[in-house]
Amino acid sequence: MKFILGKKQHMMQCFLDDGTAVPTTVIEAGPLVVTQIKSPDIDGYVAVQVAYEEQKESRATKAHLGHMKKSLPGEEKAGAYKHLKEFKDIEEMAAGDRITVSAFKKGDMVTVTGISKGKGFQGVVKRHGFHGGPRSHGQKHSEREHGSIGGGLRNKVPAGMRMPGRMGSDRITVKNLEIIGVDVENNQLLIKGAIPGKRGTLVEIIG
Secondary structure, eight states: OOEEEEEEEEEEEEEOTTSOEEEEEEEEEOOEEEEEEEOTTTTSSOEEEEEEEEEOGGGSOHHHHHHHHHHOTTSSOOOEEEEEEEEESOOSOOTTOEEOGGGOOTTOEEEEEEEOOOOEEEOHHHHHOOOOSOSSTTOOSOTTOOOOOSOTTTOSOOTTOOOSEEEOOOEEEEEEEEEEEEETTTTEEEEESOOSSSTTOEEEEEO
8 A cells, every 4th residue: 555645735737648638736745754663562553653744853842752763763863743644554664764756656546635624614505505595575684594493393403404513624535536747856746636625734645
């Protein structure tokens, strides 16, 4: 299984070999460093822990710095990272290994997971796609209302009733996206279609 972490950069248009224009998302991916190997004997499960995006050591906690020095004892300066992430059921790696976009190639199908844009408190028209009330025949102030939320006999609102509320900032997974370009020099992946989130959103890419 191939995997990498990255940040959504922007969208643009790319042209395929047959001249078709397709919407493309540019992702700055990796490099990652493997910081820990989880084993069934010690941790009870199999996984690999990776670190992404270096930062100043002054911004990291002492616990994080101690973990990095313990995980990468062979390196002169273990450094500090903003993100630590585990990927389960992966064994063929060792602490200190590097993961770059070179692990992927053009034509690979991947699954991308990220956090969608937050939209704040929204009504039912935007949040659930309600069409609202009629715009004629004496209606007033009800163009975007949701209408009844339950009958009078039950004296309660049914569970799961779609109502206004906080919208967005959800963990979204999009499957079967095609990689149409790999830029190893700039650590970029070009993925066909849209992915969740705004610019700078952390995304997981699994192939």
